[in-house]
Amino acid sequence: MIPYGTLFFFYVTAIVLLPALILGILEKPIKLYGLFASVLIIGLLFSSSKTQLACLILFYLGELFLVKTYLMIRQKYPQRWILRLYIVFSLLPLALAKWGNIFTERHLGFLGVSYLTFKVIQMLLEISDGLIKEVKVLDFTYFLLFFPTLSSGPIDRSRRFLDNARDVMPRAEYLDQVALGLKKVFMGAGYKFILGSAINTYWLGKIPEGHSFLHTLNYMYSYSLYLFFDFAGYSLMAIGISYFLGIKTPENFDKPFLSRDIKDFWNRWHMTLSFWFRDYIYTRFVMASIKKKRFKGRFTASYLGYLLTMTTMGIWHGTEFQYILYGFYHGALIVGTDFFQRKSGLYKKYKNHKAWIIGSTFVTVNLICFGFLIFSGYLFK
Amino acid sequence: MEEKILEILEAISGTDEVRNDRDLNLFEAGLLDSLGVIELLVGIEEQLGIKIEPTEVDRKEIDTTNKILSYIAKR
Structure with a gap:
């Protein structure tokens, strides 16, 4: 069964949602049933591939172990290197999924591994920040394995997700x-x-x-x-x-082809991914750089941050040349746009004029499409 | 405290609009962006000793001068 790919998936989903609907109408908590439904659907999704199922189970157990032990260690030892070590460990399954073919003929990944990895890293970082103080096994399991978004997101955040899961809405x-x-x-x-x-x-x-x-x-x-x-x-x-x-x-998309500039585009395209990168890579890198006064200029850290973040985003899609170039291309475009908008008197004067908006939207949409052309790999075939 | 926050905001946005129109959406007006938010949080931490983690606060909670002032006041 392929998620969102076959009619069978929609039949099964419709049946599985019925009890949830009844619970919702009766104003009862849906959380436990939702967890049961997710496990059921995952069982069906992976029924044709034992290797994938085994990888998923190992992934789940390993990441649960990491989150639970980090939560304990963090109380006493707030050192940054421990967090970094944990993040490296949490990334191992993803690395194996991408490069496991070096050691074995088998594919060591499973559907959704890269999306689930984001969720785990978010939790580790927020445990380190002191924003997450406890993680219940059932909560972790439901957040990680929530079936509607398992294969390709949108990437939710644990505190937000669990607030919803605990909440019982009035019937209306x-x-x-x-x-x-x-x-x-x-x-x-x-x-x-x-x-x-x-x-x-x-x-x-x-x-x-x-x-x-x-x-x-x-x-x-x-x-x-x-x-x-x-x-x-x-x-x-x-x-x-x-x-x-x-x-x-x-939400994941908000009329991306109507973006006024590339920065605007990343607030509209695959938003849960770009916000994840913004919050957990760009912001953290720039914040640390400013506090430690790593760079002289006010914008140096920000520009390096954009390049670092977008190139990482590219590599996350895959280590093929086209993805790395795609990431760098967007990083460079954001830096260029940011520089232009800060320096250009022309921009400051005309940015709210209709003709300027139409013109910059037109330029932007073509830059975006050219980015996708790079991404597609068509140019390198 | 209010004065300090206003000064930080002025330094980041380069304009006193943040002081004069306190219900202006700072993100939509282009006065605050990803870098601006970071500078604001670092400024608040260094000058007022109030530490706010970046994902602790949602953009919607700090998109106007008034909202920023009341968010900090509640801490």
């Missing part, structure tokens, strides 16, 4: 939420299975072999649109299904 509010969720599921299905598929079949898939300028341009726009409708569609469905379980999974 729950039903409003469910109605909105249902709307999102249908909208998402329309995005992914109608618009995304149509673009893939009738445009992207129809581009003749051989690279010419026109073919490349065609590929660039069709691939970008396909990527958006496919992923935004998936995200809407995942968010919509979460609502049935009383979890308000955060």
Whole structure:
């Protein structure tokens, strides 16, 4: 069974959501049932691959061990190097999934490993910050294995997620939420299975072999649109299904092709990923740099932070050259944009004029699509 | 304390708009961004001794001067 990929998945999900709906209407907590449903669905998702299931179970046990022991150690030993060591350990399964083929023929990953890793690292960092003071096994399990977002996000945050999971909504509010969720599921299905598929079949898939300028341009726009409708569609469905379980999974896309500049784009595209990188890499790097006075200029740390963050984001997608370049490309664009906006009198004077907004939106959308062209690997084939 | 926070905000945004229009959305007006938030948190920690972790506070809680002042006052 492939999540969001087959009709069977939607049948099973619909059946599994029914008891949740009844609990919600009766104003009873859905949390324990949601956990049971997640384990059930995961069982079905991985029933065809014993290796994947074994990897997931080992991953779950290992990360639970890390979070629990770090929570204890952190009380007495706040040293940064311990946190760093724990993060390295928590990243091991992801590293094995990406590079395990060096040692073994088998693929040592499982569906969703990179997304689940984000959730664990977020918890470790917030334990270190003193924001998370206790982690119950059931809470950890539900947050990590929550099935609607298991395979590709959106990436939720543990404190936010558990607030929702503990909360019992009044009936009217729950039903409003469910109605909105249902709307999102249908909208998402329309995005992914109608618009995304149509673009893939009738445009992207129809581009003749051989690279010419026109073919490349065609590929660039069709691939970008396909990527958006496919992923935004998936995200809407995942968010919509979460609502049935009383979890308000955060939005992932907000009209990204209407971004005014590249910084704006990253507040609109795959938001849960970019906010994760912003909060846990960029902010932490820049904050530490300012406190330790690592650099002289006010913006040096920020610019290095952008390059570091976006390149890491690229590498997270994969270690192939196109992904690293994609990350660096966006890092460089953000730095360039930031520099321009701080220095340019022209920008300061005209930034709120209609013509300027239209012009910069047009330039931005083309820069974005060119980024996706790099990402697609089409240029290197 | 209020005066100190206003000074920090002025230094970050480079304008006294933050003082004059205290309900202005600082992110939408381009007066506060990712770097600005960090400088604000570091400034508050260094000058007022109040430590706020970056993911402790949501952007919506500190998007105007008034909200920032009341957030700090509650600490």
